[in-house]
Amino acid sequence: MNRRFKSLAATLSSVLLTLFGLTVLTFLIGRVMPVDPVIAAVGDNAPEDVILRARTEMGLDQPIPVQFLHYLYQLAHGDFGMSVLTKNPVAQDIVRFFPATFELATAALLLAALIGIPLGVWAAVRQGSFTDQAIRVVCLAGHSVPVFMLSLISLLVFYSALDIAPGPGRQDIIYDGMIDTVTGILTIDTLIAGDLGAFWDALAHMAQPVIILAYFSMAYIARMTRAFMIDALKGEFVITARAKGLTLTKVIWGHAFPTVAVQLVTVIALTYAGLLEGAVVTETVFSWPGIGQYLTVSLMNADMNPVIGTTLLIGLIYVGLNLIADILYRVLDPRVK
């Protein structure tokens, strides 16, 4: 019990330290950036008295340590401050933007894992064959072609030329304002509203960005799976299993894959975290109002409260997914127990 408590306390303090470090770093970067946040708030042409007043109202006339302490005090009270651009509390903005990214990232990860893992295993089993080479080329393309190019080509082909996919955005304008936001995840909200037409529309709008993000992630997952699997297939336990006369399928999925699954947990967790950060380029091309766009626009306008809030959220995601990966390690690998 005592050991468990100590372990929990150590994990918690490491999480808090990480988040504190992130806060300090982001705050300092925000303050040394060569952009005046007041200009973002009041406009470049605002008269000097308005600028001075806004600077005072935003607390930017205070010394940096005082500003930081004030910010920490706010954070401790669960207040991430206001966004200058959206005029909303940052927490409220995050609640609005994050579900769009979450929806995209989760669907992309599921698709990427469902295709990438079998593909990687197949390539490993057929190592050196034409199939292996073909999978490697597909994965290499997925990893090396810029996402914006893939996105634009996809729009050009499937939306513009073939007319089988909808254009940018999360939903068609005929559904504008018709679906109440409950979870922020449009596919779920449309189902809650009982509007199947809107549900299919939302799903169709997701298809292109999801497939592109999934392709990018799939390439990484498949390559890593292949590498892990090649190592596993060389293991003595695999040779033993084969010597015992087990079928190839049983050897691969029953004996070799479980050892790979442990390593894949980390790969998938990190891929998911990367997707949840918000894919700025994909979100931009597909006009997807996600956290990536929110963070970028805020950063470009030196609107630092959303930048710090979003960075903390991303930090939390990384820490959280790492924790989940650790737990899964214990479940999947008997040696850790």
Add this chain to the structure above:
Amino acid sequence: MVSRRNFLIGGAALPFLSYIELADTAFAATPKDILVVAQQLDNMTSLDPHEGFEAVGGEVMSNMYQKLVRANSDNPDQVLPVVAASWEADADNKVFTFKLADAKFSSGAPVTGEDVAFSLQRAIKMNKSPAFIINQFGFTAENVESRIVAKDAKTVTLTTEQPTAISFLLFCLSANIGAIVEKKVVLANETNGDLGNAWLQKNSAGSGSFKLQAWKASESITLVLNENGPYKGNLKRVIIRHVVDPSSQMLMLQKGDVDIARDLTSEQLKALQSDDSIVLVRKQIASLVLISLNQNNANLAKPQVWQAVKWALDYEGMQKNIVPLTHAVHQSMEPAGFPGTVTDTPYKQDLEKAKALMAEAGLKDGFDITLDHYSAQPYPDLAQAIQANLGAIGIRVKLQSAENRQVLTKMRARGHEMALSAWGTDYFDPNSNAEVFCINKDNSDDAKKKPFAWRSSFKSDEFTAKAEAARDEKDPAKRLALYETLQRDFMANSPFAVMFQTTRTAACRKNVTGFQLGVLSEGNSYLETNKA
């Protein structure tokens, strides 16, 4: 019996089959009574007309609110009546009386003198970014209730501190800061004495063509018809979708998913010129591209160098090769389309003349200098051309590219040497630009006023006096004549090389008619827009 292999293949194909079926149902053209616009909505911070001061927000607000008068794009020397039916000045040019026409708010209530007086008083009391446009007439939070008065339901008087040209006052009242809000609604939503500011940032209470249904930052703005407003066309809704990427805007326009694309690039516009299904609506807007020479630099402080730079630039070449559809050569500090603007372009590239001027300045061997410029196109291309042009007369330019707010921040701190930037005019009167380019009375680092001239440490008592004289002239015709003289003087004797004026283009589908672009964003109007 279905084999496992076939079952798996069938299962995998199923989602794709259902997806193809969707194509017929989900992706229909936009309805005829809904106008869909693709536009970048990044920089909007408020839809309160007495606070918002950005181009996109300004446009949205001007479609939701009416003002006493509005600028006339076809004849910039005049204003057109809107809520004001008529106006007159007293003999001293200090008391201005406005008689109101019949107009109704979106709530159905009539627009009264009380609403007009409250709105202008509110703008002064809140004192947000655009308030200077009308508080320059001597209105303060303390005196505004006695100086802006509703005499009756149809009459309002404004009393200025100094005798004022009525044309100057009217031009300023045509800005969004002069928007009329419904007093009762705004005060009903007041919190902590904010005069309804927090509420009006995301709601509307106006008498314009449309009212605000929803503003989802970085996503969309939805305007719905104000049944009591002036709009008489067939649109019931205008949906402005935040589409950042110009390529996406272009594809959506061509597919008919949006009716108007607002941020297409030069290359895309070139391609659309031959597209029969698209109509390009173009307008020169009040945004100038110019080079500022910081007078803190000893070399740049020499008037011969100002002249040499202006004669070294290949204005025509840059316009034709870099910005053919988005900018026109323009050299006055006042934008074309404004009252009294000089459209002469006396400067052409003359390298011999420029070299002679450099020699006259004692800088025959040239000098090294840094040019800060925006990183967004077309600025990097223009900067390279400028680098080549100035290199030909010995000025060795080092280019420094940065995001535009970084460049502006640096200029505000007078940290630049040369800067290539843009200047957007605030309101529809020549004083708007004349004031920022010419009137700099205190050039110290901690000056209370820091106009554009201050940022480049340029102080000219002569220009200050001339700009003030033009501003204060009561006779409208004489006033414009004074501004014309000032513009020519400024062109010849200032460290600012105005090069281009921006042209804005809205690409509309052929079935959309009547969309208007104004010289200022608040002139961008859906008032006469129809969709067939």
